Amino acid sequence: MAAGVSAAGSAAFAANPATPVQTPGAGAKPLPTAVQWKDASSLIVHSSTTVELKRGSFGSSGITPTDRLYLRNNLPTPDASIMAEPEAWEVSVEGVRKPRTLDVRTLRTLGVETVAMVMQCSGNGRAFFPSKPSGTPWQVGAAGCVLWSGVPVRAVVEALGGLADGVIFMTGTGGEKLPEGLDPKSIVVERSVPIAAMGDALLAWELNGSPIPLAHGGPLRLIVPGYTGVNSIKYIRRLAFSTRESDAHIMSHGYRISPPGAKGDPTQPSVQEMSVKSWITSPGADAGQVRSGRTQIQGVAFGGLHAVSKVEVSTDGGENWQVARLVGPDLGKYAWRQFALSANLPTGTHTLVCRATDQAGNVQPRERMENAGGYNNNSWADHGLKVVIA
Amino acid sequence: MAAGVSAAGSAAFAANPATPVQTPGAGAKPLPTAVQWKDASSLIVHSSTTVELKRGSFGSSGITPTDRLYLRNNLPTPDASIMAEPEAWEVSVEGVRKPRTLDVRTLRTLGVETVAMVMQCSGNGRAFFPSKPSGTPWQVGAAGCVLWSGVPVRAVVEALGGLADGVIFMTGTGGEKLPEGLDPKSIVVERSVPIAAMGDALLAWELNGSPIPLAHGGPLRLIVPGYTGVNSIKYIRRLAFSTRESDAHIMSHGYRISPPGAKGDPTQPSVQEMSVKSWITSPGADAGQVRSGRTQIQGVAFGGLHAVSKVEVSTDGGENWQVARLVGPDLGKYAWRQFALSANLPTGTHTLVCRATDQAGNVQPRERMENAGGYNNNSWADHGLKVVIA
Numbered sequence: 210m211a212a213g214v215s216a217a218g219s220a221a222f223a224a225n226p227a228t229p230v231q232t233p234g235a236g237a238k239p240l241p242t243a244v245q246w247k248d249a250s251s252l253i254v255h256s257s258t259t260v261e262l263k264r265g266s267f268g269s270s271g272i273t274p275t276d277r278l279y280l281r282n283n284l285p286t287p288d289a290s291i292m293a294e295p296e297a298w299e300v301s302v303e304g305v306r307k308p309r310t311l312d313v314r315t316l317r318t319l320g321v322e323t324v325a326m327v328m329q330c331s332g333n334g335r336a337f338f339p340s341k342p343s344g345t346p347w348q349v350g351a352a353g354c355v356l357w358s359g360v361p362v363r364a365v366v367e368a369l370g371g372l373a374d375g376v377i378f379m380t381g382t383g384g385e386k387l388p389e390g391l392d393p394k395s396i397v398v399e400r401s402v403p404i405a406a407m408g409d410a411l412l413a414w415e416l417n418g419s420p421i422p423l424a425h426g427g428p429l430r431l432i433v434p435g436y437t438g439v440n441s442i443k444y445i446r447r448l449a450f451s452t453r454e455s456d457a458h459i460m461s462h463g464y465r466i467s468p469p470g471a472k473g474d475p476t477q478p479s480v481q482e483m484s485v486k487s488w489i490t491s492p493g494a495d496a497g498q499v500r501s502g503r504t505q506i507q508g509v510a511f512g513g514l515h516a517v518s519k520v521e522v523s524t525d526g527g528e529n530w531q532v533a534r535l536v537g538p539d540l541g542k543y544a545w546r547q548f549a550l551s552a553n554l555p556t557g558t559h560t561l562v563c564r565a566t567d568q569a570g571n572v573q574p575r576e577r578m579e580n581a582g583g584y585n586n587n588s589w590a591d592h593g594l595k596v597v598i599a
Numbered sequence: 600m601a602a603g604v605s606a607a608g609s610a611a612f613a614a615n616p617a618t619p620v621q622t623p624g625a626g627a628k629p630l631p632t633a634v635q636w637k638d639a640s641s642l643i644v645h646s647s648t649t650v651e652l653k654r655g656s657f658g659s660s661g662i663t664p665t666d667r668l669y670l671r672n673n674l675p676t677p678d679a680s681i682m683a684e685p686e687a688w689e690v691s692v693e694g695v696r697k698p699r700t701l702d703v704r705t706l707r708t709l710g711v712e713t714v715a716m717v718m719q720c721s722g723n724g725r726a727f728f729p730s731k732p733s734g735t736p737w738q739v740g741a742a743g744c745v746l747w748s749g750v751p752v753r754a755v756v757e758a759l760g761g762l763a764d765g766v767i768f769m770t771g772t773g774g775e776k777l778p779e780g781l782d783p784k785s786i787v788v789e790r791s792v793p794i795a796a797m798g799d800a801l802l803a804w805e806l807n808g809s810p811i812p813l814a815h816g817g818p819l820r821l822i823v824p825g826y827t828g829v830n831s832i833k834y835i836r837r838l839a840f841s842t843r844e845s846d847a848h849i850m851s852h853g854y855r856i857s858p859p860g861a862k863g864d865p866t867q868p869s870v871q872e873m874s875v876k877s878w879i880t881s882p883g884a885d886a887g888q889v890r891s892g893r894t895q896i897q898g899v900a901f902g903g904l905h906a907v908s909k910v911e912v913s914t915d916g917g918e919n920w921q922v923a924r925l926v927g928p929d930l931g932k933y934a935w936r937q938f939a940l941s942a943n944l945p946t947g948t949h950t951l952v953c954r955a956t957d958q959a960g961n962v963q964p965r966e967r968m969e970n971a972g973g974y975n976n977n978s979w980a981d982h983g984l985k986v987v988i989a
Contacts, residue, residue, distance in 0.1 A: 250810070269748035270713050270808040272662060291831065318893045321939050323660050323927030356927070358659035418660040418667065419638070503708045537713030537746070540932045549711050 243286040243424040248276045253350065258282040261350030264488070264594075265495025271537045272325070272549050273353030275417045278425065281330045281351060283398050283459065287444055291384070295420060297430035300412065302449025306370030313414055313429055314594060320364035324434050325540035327354050327511045331437040331464055331480040332576075334586030340469060342583030349488045349592065354509070354545045357432045359413030361367050362448070365544055366407070376450035379407050381442030382433040393426055399457035400440045400464075402481060404450065409434045409543070410595040412445065434483050434543035435514040437585075439464055467581040483513030485573050486587040487548070487565035493596035501556045501598045506533070511545035512567030519566040520548040526560035526593060527575070533563070542568075554598060562593040576585060633676040635813040640664045643740065648672040651740030654984075655879075655885025657899060662715070662741030663925045665807045669817065671720045671741060672962065673788050673849065674775040675876070676814050677834055681774070685810060685818035690802065694840025696760030703804055703819055710754035712801060714824050715930035717744050717901045719729055721827040721854055721870040724967075724976030730859060732973030737940050739878045739982065741778070744899070744915040744935045747822045749803030766840035770796050773822040773834030789847035790830045791853075792823055792871060794840065799824045799933070802860040803836065824933035826871050829977075857971040873903030875963050876977040877910055877938070877955035883986035891946045893989045896923070901935035902957030909956040916950035917965070923953070932958075944988060952983040 238254035240247055251266035260280040262273070291298070307594040321595040330351035345351070362379070368370055383398035389447050411432040411570030413419060421427030433440045439459070454460060464480040465473035487510035492499045509522045516539075533548040548563070565573045575590035628644035630637055641656035648669040652663070681688070686704040720741035722734050735741070752769070756762055773788035801822040804811060811817030818835030823830045829849070844850060855863035856868040875898035882889045900910045906929075911920040922940040938953070953964045967978035 268805055268808040270653075270805055272744040272746060272808055274808040275664070280908070285617050314890075318890075318895065320941065321659050321895045321897060321926060323937060325928050356660040356662060358927070413660055415660055418658040418662055418664040500708075503713045505708065507711060536711060538715050538928070538934070540928045540930070544928070549715060551710065 223545050225273070232441040241280070244280055246276060246301060246422075249400070252353050253318070255345050258285065259345045259563065261347055262353065262505045263495070264349050264490055265497070267490040268458075269507060269536060269547055271354060271540060271544065272417065275354055275355070275419065275425070277317065278353040278355060279330065280424055281438060282443070283439070284383070284387075284396070287385055291444065292423050292427060295414065297355045297480055300429060300445050301447045302369055303447065304373045304376050304599050306373060307583045309369055311365070316412055316429075317414075319368050320360045321358065322361045323356055323358040324409060324411060324543060325354060325356050326434040326543035327483065327545050328430070328438050328441065331439055331584045332415070332582065334591060335583035335589075337586055337591035338577065338579075338583045339589070340579070340583075342581060344583055354511070354540070356417050357411055357413040357430075358415035359411040359429075359432065362410040362412060365412060372404075372450050375452050378402065378451045378454055379404055380449045380455050381440075381445050381447070381449050382447035383442050384444035384446035394437065394456060395458045395500065396440060396479055397457050398459055399455045400442060400460055401451070402436055402440050403456040406436060406555065411446045412448070417469060434593070435483060436462075437483055440481060442599060464584065465582070466578070466584060469579050469581050471581050473582065480582075480584045482587060483511070484578045485512045485515070485517070486510070486569045486588075487563045487573060487589070488592040489522070489561045489563050489594050492539050493561065493594050499554070499596055499598050501554060503553050503571050506561060507536075508548055508550050508563050509545045510548055510565035512542070512565065512569075513569065514542070515543035515567040515569040515571065517546050517565050518568045520546070521564045522548075522550040522552075523562050523564075524552060524554065524559045527562050527590065554596070556598045559596045559598070560593050561596060562589050564589045600730065631670070632930070633745075634670055636666060638664075641667050645735050648675065649735045651737055652743065653885070654739050654777050654880055655887070657880040659897060659926060659937055660745060661930060661934065662807065663745055665745070665812065667734075667893070668718070668743040668745060669720065669741045670814055671828060672814070672833070673829070674773070674777075674786070677775055679813055681834065682813050682817060682898050685804065686817040690819060690835050691837045692755060692759055693837065694763045694766050695756055696763060697876045698760055699826050701755070703887050705749045706755065707804075708818075709758050710750045711748065712751045713746055713748040714799060714801060714822065714933060715744060715746050716822070716824040716933035717742060717873065717933065718828050718831065719873055721829055721974045722972065724981060725973035727976055727978070727981035728969075728973045729971070730969070732971060736974055744901070744930070746807050747801055747803040747820075747821075748805035749801040749822065752797050752800040752802060756840075762794075762840050765842050766845055767794050768792065768841050769794055769800065770839045770841050770845050771830075772837035772839070774834035774836035775831050784846060785848045787847050788832060788849055789845045790828075790832060790850055791841070791844040792826055792830050796823050796826060802838070818856055825873060827854075827873055828883070830871060842874065854974065855972070856968070858976060859969050861971050863972065868975045870972075873901070873954050874975060875902045875905070875907070875909075875961045876900070876901060876955040877953045877963060878968050878982040879912070879984050881952045883951065889944070889986055889988050891944060893941065896942050896951060897926075897939045898953050899935045899955070899956035900937055900938055902930070902932070902955065902959075905957035905959040905961065906932035907936050907955050908958045910936070911954045912938075912940040912942075913952050913954075914942060914949045916946065917952050917980065920954070944986070946988045949986045949988070950967050950983050951986060952979050954979045
C-alpha cells in the first residue's frame with residue numbers, strides 16, 4: 210500500500226535543538242502599519258521594522274510571495290507620499306563620465322532585466338548563537354527568494370559614458386528622511402560594495418511582478434545579488450562609483466565581523482557576500498502533527514555568489530547523509546533551490562539536518578563562526594530540527 | 600546623452616488594430632466576491648466568474664502574481680467551507696491497480712514537485728475575432744505564468760500499483776456542487792487528456808508559494824502543463840485513468856474547434872494543447888503617455904508543449920523584424936519568457952507586433968484559425984499594438 214498511510218502516529222512536536230520554535234497565538238504582535246497587507250498567519254513580528262517568515266511557511270514553489278517576505282528596515286519606513294508618483298522618483302548617478310540625475314521613467318528606457326535572488330538579512334540565524342548577541346533574534350525566516358526587475362546598473366553606467374577612472378566601489382545611499390539634530394553620517398543607510406558587484410546589480414522598480422511596495426524599498430531599490438540584504442539600498446537616492454568605501458557609520462562600524470565581546474570597527478571584515486547555507490522547512494517546522502511513515506523532507510539551499518550543486522540530508526543529526534533531489538525550476542545562481550528527500554520516519558525522535566555545497570566547492574560548515582553581532586550564521590548543526598513522532 | 604531623454608513627445612494613445620484597449624474608470628465592474636483580494640487596478644472584470652489581466656499589467660518578472668492572475672470558472676465558486684480543512688480534502692483515484700481515495704495529507708507524503716507554467720484560457724484572444732463569437736471577449740489577459748507545487752501524478756500512480764491495463768486517457772472531475780434537477784453530465788466540469796500528459800501533471804495544493812486560493816481551485820487542483828486552463832481541473836474529486844474520453848458535455852461538445860457557424864460535436868478537434876504565442880505588453884498598452892526616443896519593447900512568449908527558442912519584434916506591422924533578447928530566468932519549457940527589444944521610436948504611428956518560434960520549429964502564424972468558439976487565437980497580426988507618439 211502507499212507508504213505514509215500505514216501507521217499514523219499521534220501527537221508530535223518540533224523544536225530546534227538550540228531554540229524552541231516560536232508559536233503564534235497569545236502574545237503575538239500585530240503587523241506593522243506599513244505591511245498590514247502581509248499574511249500575518251505565516252509571519253513572526255519582532256518589532257515595527259522587523260518581521261520574519263515562520264519556518265513552516267516557506268512553501269515549495271521556490272519563490273517567496275511578497276506577502277510572506279521578511280521585513281527589516283534600519284530606519285522607519287518613509288511616508289507613503291513618496292509612492293504617489295513613482296515614475297518621477299530620481300536617483301543621482303555619480304562617478305561616471307557624465308554624472309546625471311535620472312528619473313524612473315527614464316531608467317525604464319535604458320534596459321530591463323529580471324533576477325531571482327535570495328534576499329537575506331545579515332543576522333538571519335542570530336537566534337541560534339548561545340551568546341545571545343544584541344539585535345533581532347532571527348531564526349531562519351529573515352530570508353526569501355524573490356524576483357526583482359529593473360534596469361541593469363551596467364546599462365545605466367554605459368548610457369552615462371562609462372565609469373570614471375579609478376573607481377573600485379559602488380555606493381548606494383537610501384532616501385529615508387533623517388532625524389534632525391544628528392550627524393547624517395551616523396544614521397544614513399549607505400553601503401559600499403566592490404565594483405564587481407555591479408555586474409548583476411539592478412536599479413529595480415518591480416518585486417515579484419508588481420511595483421515594489423514602500424516597505425520593501427519602492428519606488429526604486431538598488432539590488433545587489435549575492436550580498437546580504439543591507440547592501441540592497443531601499444529608496445535609492447544616490448548611486449556613486451567611488452575610490453573609497455562610504456564613511457557612514459552603518460558601513461564603517463555596523464555590519465562588521467567583530468570578535469565576541471568587541472565593537473565593530475573599519476579594520477574588521479564587512480558583512481557583504483552571503484555564504485552557502487540551507488535549512489529544513491518540513492516536516493515538523495509548523496508545530497503540527499507529524500505522522501510516522503513516509504514523508505518528504507523539504508527545505509531551501511543557496512550559495513550566495515555561487516549556485517548550489519548538492520544538498521545532503523541527515524535524519525540522525527549528521528551521522529549519516531543522503532543526497533536530496535532538487536525540486537522545481539533552476540532560477541539562476543542567486544536563487545535558492547528547493548530540495549526534497551523521500552524518507553521513512555518511524556516513531557521516535559529524529560534530528561533533521563541538511564548541508565549544502567555550492568558550485569565553487571564550498572560546503573556548509575557544522576559550526577557557526579562566532580562573532581559579536583551574530584552575523585552570517587550558516588552552521589548546519591544550528592539549523593537542525595528535532596522531530597518527535599509519538 | 601542618454602537616449603530616451605532627448606526629445607520627449609507629448610500625449611499618445613495605444614490601441615489594438617482590431618479592438619480598442621478597454622480602459623478602467625467609469626463603468627468598471629467590481630471584483631467578484633471570491634477574489635476581493637485581487638489587485639482591481641490591474642484587472643478587467645467581465646463577470647462574476649471571468650476576470651482578465653490588463654495588457655499593461657503583466658510586469659517584467661516572468662511570474663504573474665496571484666492577485667493579478669485571471670479568473671475563469673465554468674461553474675460558480677464552491678462555498679468557502681471546503682477550505683476549512685484543506686488537508687482532509689479527498690480525491691478518488693481510479694484506473695490504477697489499487698484504486699483508492701487519498702487525502703491531501705497523504706498525497707504530501709508521496710512526493711513533491713514544482714512547475715512553472717502558462718495557464719491560459721482556451722478563449723484568450725477571442726476579442727480579436729471579427730466574427731464576435733459568443734463567450735467572454737478576452738483580449739490578452741486570460742493568461743498568466745505561475746508556479747504550482749504538489750505531488751507528481753506519476754508518483755501517485757506508482758504508489759497505487761501502476762496504471763490499469765489499456766488506459767489511454769487521464770480524466771479529472773471537478774468537485775463543484777452541481778445544481779439539482781439537471782443531468783450531471785450536462786454540467787459537471789470533467790475533462791480527459793491523453794495519458795502522455797500525465798508525465799508532468801501534478802495534484803497541486805500550492806500556487807506561487809501559498810495554498811491555492813478557493814477561486815483558483817484550492818484545496819487541490821489537477822495541473823496539466825502545456826494544456827489550456829480548462830484541462831487543469833479545480834477542486835479535483837476524481838482522477839480516473841480510462842480507455843475512453845469523458846462523455847460529459849464540456850468534453851464532448853464544449854471546447855471543440857468547430858467551423859464558423861457550427862455547433863461543437865465529438866467529431867471535431869478538442870481544445871487541449873496550447874500553441875506557440877506571444878504578445879507585446881509595453882509600451883503603449885497601459886494607455887499612458889509614450890515618449891519618443893529610446894524604449895524597451897517588452898512582452899511574453901510561450902510555446903505550449905515546447906520551450907520558446909526565439910521572439911522577433913517588428914515596429915512596422917510585420918514588414919521588418921528584429922530578434923528580441925530573452926529577459927530573466929528560464930523557468931522551464933511550460934513557462935513563458937519575457938522578452939525585450941531596445942528600440943528608438945520617433946514621433947508618429949507604430950504598429951508593434953511580435954512573433955514567437957518554439958523549439959520544435961513551430962512559428963506563430965500571421966492569421967488566426969477561424970472557428971465558431973473563438974478558441975486558440977495565436978495570430979500575431981491580431982495581437983499587434985498600435986502606438987501613436989504625438
